[in-house]
Each structure stands twice: as structure tokens, then as C-alpha cells.
Amino acid sequence: MTNPENMTDIEDLLPFYANGRISAADHARVEAALKQSPELARRLALIEEERMEAIALNEALGAPSSRALDVLMAKIETEPKQAAHVASAVKQGLMDRLGAMLAALSPRTLAYASAACVAIIALQGAVMTGALNGPATAPSYQTASAIEAGSYALVAFAPEAKAAEMATALKAAGASIVEGPRASGLYRLRLSSTALSKEEIAKRLAALRAAKGVVISADAEQ
Amino acid sequence: MQAASDEDLVRRIAGGDSLAMRSLYARHHLRVFRFLQHLLRDEATSEDALSEVFLDVWRQAGRFEERSAVSTWLLAMARNKAWSALRKRREAALDDGVAEAMEDEADDPEVQIQKSDKGAAIRLCMEKLSPEHREVLDLVYYHDSSVEEVAMIVGIPENTVKTRLFHARKKLAEVLKANGIDRGWP
Numbered sequence: 427m428t429n430p431e432n433m434t435d436i437e438d439l440l441p442f443y444a445n446g447r448i449s450a451a452d453h454a455r456v457e458a459a460l461k462q463s464p465e466l467a468r469r470l471a472l473i474e475e476e477r478m479e480a481i482a483l484n485e486a487l488g489a490p491s492s493r494a495l496d497v498l499m500a501k502i503e504t505e506p507k508q509a510a511h512v513a514s515a516v517k518q519g520l521m522d523r524l525g526a527m528l529a530a531l532s533p534r535t536l537a538y539a540s541a542a543c544v545a546i547i548a549l550q551g552a553v554m555t556g557a558l559n560g561p562a563t564a565p566s567y568q569t570a571s572a573i574e575a576g577s578y579a580l581v582a583f584a585p586e587a588k589a590a591e592m593a594t595a596l597k598a599a600g601a602s603i604v605e606g607p608r609a610s611g612l613y614r615l616r617l618s619s620t621a622l623s624k625e626e627i628a629k630r631l632a633a634l635r636a637a638k639g640v641v642i643s644a645d646a647e648q
Numbered sequence: 649m650q651a652a653s654d655e656d657l658v659r660r661i662a663g664g665d666s667l668a669m670r671s672l673y674a675r676h677h678l679r680v681f682r683f684l685q686h687l688l689r690d691e692a693t694s695e696d697a698l699s700e701v702f703l704d705v706w707r708q709a710g711r712f713e714e715r716s717a718v719s720t721w722l723l724a725m726a727r728n729k730a731w732s733a734l735r736k737r738r739e740a741a742l743d744d745g746v747a748e749a750m751e752d753e754a755d756d757p758e759v760q761i762q763k764s765d766k767g768a769a770i771r772l773c774m775e776k777l778s779p780e781h782r783e784v785l786d787l788v789y790y791h792d793s794s795v796e797e798v799a800m801i802v803g804i805p806e807n808t809v810k811t812r813l814f815h816a817r818k819k820l821a822e823v824l825k826a827n828g829i830d831r832g833w834p
Binding site for chain 1: 666669673677678681682685686691695696699702703706766767775785786788789790792794797814817820831833
């Protein structure tokens, strides 16, 4: 027999029994209670009546005009292209993410990044060509240190830094971007193609740091 | 040929596909609009809110984590827009020194006229409920939402969903009774 406490519990479930959004277990409980209690069945009939009128009320509301869609599509047209793309990057593949990242860069930054990529590809090409075409007796590989000869630094630019200001800071330090931005936002700079003394590296880094509002941090690559 | 799921469309929208946006809009705009209009009671404001909801879909599609159905996500965004507009409207009314008119439950001439048509009387009385009560009745009765979905859309615990629904129904019964329609509950 259904006790009053269970009755309240079951009655709370009736609207969801009526709309079919109830678990199988609760559905079975309600079915069993309905068989036992004519009063519960009467209350379910009231809920069915309310549900029918709520549907009728909504159906009578009509549809929006085409203006709503027109306004929406017009707004979408003016949205920054990268907004949706960058937001979705987490769900996309590496190439998509790279594309979104590049799309978010300023033209000048993109130019630096592109130049760095071209340099890296050319360097890789040269290494591979050398490895394939070199004399049979020559070593078929080079050590990383041979390729990476020189002095490098890792730099973070201020987000609001202008390309011209960045170029001035790089020129003052005699540096050029060879990689970046990395995931951390850092750029890798080549200070010199030869190994510099500690004092010279410190001097170059000081020149970069002197660009207040442009360079946030500058450190020698270890 | 199988139609793309809502989740597929959202993924495509995240990639900047405006055609997928139109498809999702075609699928859901009517129900979202009716939900908005039932809360806002103004067609133009509801249309504006509808555009904003789908604009948010465009902007946030990449962050949709598929923890809920797309329809639940849309209704949750619609609810936020509607309540934001309602709050502004209330503030404006207070600024103008206009107190919100309290609906008189008893002897509503419209309901009196509809006494012979119980269905019409129920619909009229549903319109007289507070937005809090209207939205929960709408979600369960028209949008066929589950307890969990109502909790997600309205932002309340699941037990509160049941309590609020009970009070909405009780209030509806009281308004009907005050107008001479006693359904013998509660």
C-alpha cells in the first residue's frame, strides 16, 4: 500500500511521468502506485490537462519574423573570423590549431614567424641534402650543437607592442627572431651566429630589456 | 541519408560553418523563441534575444562540451537572456517610479468569460503566473525537460525543481479557484 510519504514522492514524479522524461525505475514505481491509488490517477489526469493547455498556449505563440535570422547572420558576418576558430581550437587537430594561432597574429608578427619557419625549413633541407649527397666517408649526421651554434635568447613581447617597436628593439640588440611564439608566448631570438661572451650576451639582453612596454622579459637560452 | 546531429552541427559551427548555423537555427529557433516570448511577453524583445542566443552559439560553439543536449544548452542561454531583459525592465520601471502591477487573482473578467471553456481558462491563468513559475511549467510541459535538464537550465538543485513545479501548479490551482474553477486539488 502507498503511504502518504511515498504518495508525495510519487506525486512529484507525475509531471515527468506525463512527459516521458523519467527513469525506468521511477516509471515502474509510478505505474505501481497508479494501480493502487485512484486519487493519484485523478491527479495525473489534472497534470495531463495542464500539459495539454501549456502545449496549446505555446503553439498559439507563433513564429519569429525573418528579421531575427537576418539580424543574426548580419552580426555573424561582422564577427572577427578567428573568434569561432580560436574558441574551437581545443577540439580541432594540430593543423587547425596552428591555423587558428596564425590567424590571431598581427601581419608583422606573422611575417617574422613565417621568415623563421622558412629559415628552419631551409636549414633542415640543407642538412638533409648534405646527409644524402655528402661523401660516403663523411659523417652522415651533425650534432645539434653544430646546427645550433651561436647565442640565443628567449623573449616575451608585450601583447600591445607594435611591430615597429619590436623591430627597433631587435635591431638595438642585434637580434632576429628564429622561432615563436611558442605555447608559452616566448620568442626565440638569435643574438649571434657565433658564441658570444657572457658579457656581450648580458649587454644584448640589457638592450632588449631597455625597450620598456615592448619587451616584458629577455633571458639567455641555456 | 542521416541528418547531421545537433552536436555535429555545433562542431561545424565551431569551425566557422555558417550553413551549419542556419541548420541549427532552423531546427531550434521556434521552441527557443516561444520560451523567450513566454517569459518576456514581447515579440520584438524576444526576437532580439533569439538572435543573441544564436550569436552566442556562434561565439561559444568551440566551448560546448556536450555534457548536455544542445537543446538544453540553447534553453539555458535563452533563459539567461530573458532574465537579463526582465531585470532591466524591472529596474527601468522602478526608475520611472512605476510599481509593477500585481495581478489580481480573483474575478478576472477574461477568466470569467472563459469559465465555460476550462482549457481556455487554464491557459489564461497560466499567463498570470510569475515568470519563475511560468518557466518551470513551460520546460516540463512544453519542452519535455527532465528534472536534471530543468535544474541545468534554471540553475537550481534538482530537488528545488520538483518543489518549484509543485508550487507553480498549486498557484495555478489557486488562481483558477479564485475565478470559480475548482479542480479539487490541492
